[in-house]
Amino acid sequence: xxxxxxxxxxxxxxxxxxxxxxxxxxxxxxxxxxxxxxxxxxxxxxxxxxxxxxxxxxxxxxxxxxxxxxxxxxxxxxxxxxxxxxxxxxxxxxxxxxxxxxxxxxxxxxxxxxxxxxxxxxxxxxxxxxxxxxxxxxxxxxxxxxxxxxxxxxxxxxxxxxxxxxxxxxxxxxxxxxxxxxxxxxxxxxxxxxxxxxxxxxxxxxxxxxxxxxxxxxxxxxxxxxxxxxxxxxxxxxxxxxxxxxxxxxx
Amino acid sequence: xxxxxxxxxxxxxxxxxxxxxxxxxxxxxxxxxxxxxxxxxxxxxxxxxxxxxxxxxxxxxxxxxxxxxxxxxxxxxxxxxxxxxxxxxxxxxxxxxxxxxxxxxxxxxxxxxxxxxxxxxxxxxxxxxxxxxxxxxxxxxxxxxxxxxxxxxxxxxxxxxxxxxxxxxxxxxxxxxxxxxxxxxxxxxxxxxxxxxxxxxxxxxxxxxxxxxxxxxxxxxxxxxxxxxxxxxxxxxxxxxxxxxxxxxxx
Numbered sequence: 001x002x003x004x005x006x007x008x009x010x011x012x013x014x015x016x017x018x019x020x021x022x023x024x025x026x027x028x029x030x031x032x033x034x035x036x037x038x039x040x041x042x043x044x045x046x047x048x049x050x051x052x053x054x055x056x057x058x059x060x061x062x063x064x065x066x067x068x069x070x071x072x073x074x075x076x077x078x079x080x081x082x083x084x085x086x087x088x089x090x091x092x093x094x095x096x097x098x099x100x101x102x103x104x105x106x107x108x109x110x111x112x113x114x115x116x117x118x119x120x121x122x123x124x125x126x127x128x129x130x131x132x133x134x135x136x137x138x139x140x141x142x143x144x145x146x147x148x149x150x151x152x153x154x155x156x157x158x159x160x161x162x163x164x165x166x167x168x169x170x171x172x173x174x175x176x177x178x179x180x181x182x183x184x185x186x187x188x189x190x191x192x193x194x195x196x197x198x199x200x201x202x203x204x205x206x207x208x209x210x211x212x213x214x215x216x217x218x219x220x221x222x223x224x225x226x227x228x229x230x231x232x233x234x235x236x237x238x239x240x241x242x243x244x245x246x247x248x249x250x251x
Numbered sequence: 252x253x254x255x256x257x258x259x260x261x262x263x264x265x266x267x268x269x270x271x272x273x274x275x276x277x278x279x280x281x282x283x284x285x286x287x288x289x290x291x292x293x294x295x296x297x298x299x300x301x302x303x304x305x306x307x308x309x310x311x312x313x314x315x316x317x318x319x320x321x322x323x324x325x326x327x328x329x330x331x332x333x334x335x336x337x338x339x340x341x342x343x344x345x346x347x348x349x350x351x352x353x354x355x356x357x358x359x360x361x362x363x364x365x366x367x368x369x370x371x372x373x374x375x376x377x378x379x380x381x382x383x384x385x386x387x388x389x390x391x392x393x394x395x396x397x398x399x400x401x402x403x404x405x406x407x408x409x410x411x412x413x414x415x416x417x418x419x420x421x422x423x424x425x426x427x428x429x430x431x432x433x434x435x436x437x438x439x440x441x442x443x444x445x446x447x448x449x450x451x452x453x454x455x456x457x458x459x460x461x462x463x464x465x466x467x468x469x470x471x472x473x474x475x476x477x478x479x480x481x482x483x484x485x486x487x488x489x490x491x492x493x494x495x496x497x498x499x500x501x502x
Contacts, residue, residue, distance in 0.1 A: 020341065021339070022345075024345065025340070033423070045408065054338075054345075056336070056338055056342040056343070056344055056345035056346045056349070057342070059345070059346065059347045059349040060345040060346070060348050060349040060353065062353070062494050075405070082335050082338075084336070084337060084338055084362070084365075085307070086334075086335060086362060087305075087307055087335055087482070088387070088388065088389040088450075089389065091305055092275075093313070094305075094307035094308045094310070094320070095307045095310065096312040096423070097311050097370065098307070098310040098311040102311065102313070111335070111337060111362050111364050111365075112364060112395060113363060113364045113384055113387075113395060114335075114362075114384070114387050114389060114391050114392065114393030115389065115391020115392055115393065115395055115396070115397065115398075115407075116390075116391045116394050117389050117390050118389065118391050119391075122370060133364055133365070136339070136364075136365050137339065138339040138365060138366065138368050138369065139366070139367075139368050140365050140366020140367045140368040140369050140370075141365065142366065143363075143366030143368070143413060144363060144364060144366055144406070144410060144413075145364065145365075146400040147400055147401075147406070147409065148400065149398055149399065149400055149401060150398075150400060150401055150403075152397040152401075155395070155398070155406065156404065158395070158398065159395060162395075188441055191479070199339075208331075209340075213409040213499070241367040
């Protein structure tokens with residue numbers, strides 16, 4: 001079984017909560033987007049093991065993502081840059097260097113459409129985690145991910161199975177949406193040992209209980225991401241604590 | 252037939268060349284990466300209608316992509332930001348705003364894995380072009396894009412066919428690699444009217460003649476991207492002129 005560094009943090013904090021930093025200027029009224037990020041980290045750091053920095057909003061707001069990544073790391077958190085990157089080899093290699101070396105993120109999300117050589121540059125980093133899109137939480141996941149292949153499998157199943165055969169030094173995680181409990185169970189049987197990054201609890205309607213029933217393994221194996229339901233709640237610290245308490249009960 | 256604004260530039264310059272700006276610090280020795288970008292634009296602007304700014308290298312080098320985008324637009328070129336983005340709706344919406352509003356790019360590349368709602372925010376912009384990955388030029392395109400579906404089609408064919416049914420205000424282009432002439436022909440029959448952005452000529456080994464034979468339509472329909480074979484040649488102006496001359500012959 002691979003050793004995911006995140007497991008030590010999970011045991012220490014009795015939490016497998018990842019807080020998603022989506023600084024959306026429509027909802028941030030009384031402070032700058034960058035101060036909003038600091039303030040969310042400060043108020044949730046006791047309950048969250050990881051922060052997922054959504055590069056879309058950082059680009060849109062013009063916040064330098066490395067500044068927030070560095071702060072979250074200094075506070076002891078596991079830092080995921082969520083950019084869903086993927087390009088031909090030399091370009092993906094530049095993305096991997098930007099994310100794993102310049103920013104020193106612990107993990108990065110990548111999109112599988114372009115195949116092995118688009119992901120390989122990420123997989124070559126030791127002590128980093130590559131998080132591959134498997135089955136996402138949005139409605140559009142029906143369009144292509146759920147397609148049935150000639151061999152009877154769904155595309156997302158084939159993507160996950162294939163990726164498990166790839167040579168890698170990096171840990172491999174999968175994005176699996178909480179909105180799909182049945183498929184989560186089947187993905188757990190395909191990838192019994194891998195950690196999953198699970199979005200879709202909260203605003204998108206997934207259930208924590210169902211995710212745990214269908215996705216937890218002996219090594220926890222779950223990192224549950226909440227973005228809007230925590231960061232735009234009236235009391236982010238309490239929202240994070242409420243989830244952490246539930247998580248503690250399952251550990 | 253959709254009216255692609257790029258066609259006016261193509262007629263004016265007798266060229267359908269897009270120069271790919273991949274500022275890779277390994278190959279830029281005697282100047283800063285940002286000055287390298289200015290210098291490539293200055294030396295190729297008479298022969299190229301478009302510049303494709305590869306966000307991987309801009310992120311890695313720490314060049315502000317909007318500065319170069321603005322410069323290329325000021326010189327009258329069509330500007331593509333090549334980030335292969337795609338995320339759940341509200342995140343894709345932030346990407347679209349970042350690229351089409353903040354940077355004011357003419358076009359952006361997007362990846363289809365997450366389906367319609369991940370692309371829709373881009374498609375809502377009038378007078379912008381959304382460039383969807385179809386069949387890419389790299390070896391890894393065999394891994395998933397070429398998979399055969401239960402209905403007998405390849406995944407890339409299904410992606411392109413499906414995307415043509417999507418509601419949109421934006422023009423829709425497809426990325427089709429020059430390294431796959433047979434498939435290019437079949438994609439042209441699926442999408443007779445759409446422009447294709449064609450990488451893979453030059454370093455990756457595709458042939459201009461084959462691309463023209465298999466992909467050109469009555470409205471040209473081709474935007475051919477060359478990156479390394481121009482920007483890292485001893486004489487980028489001459490390399491671009493050589494291709495433009497060939498293109499002129501086909502127009």
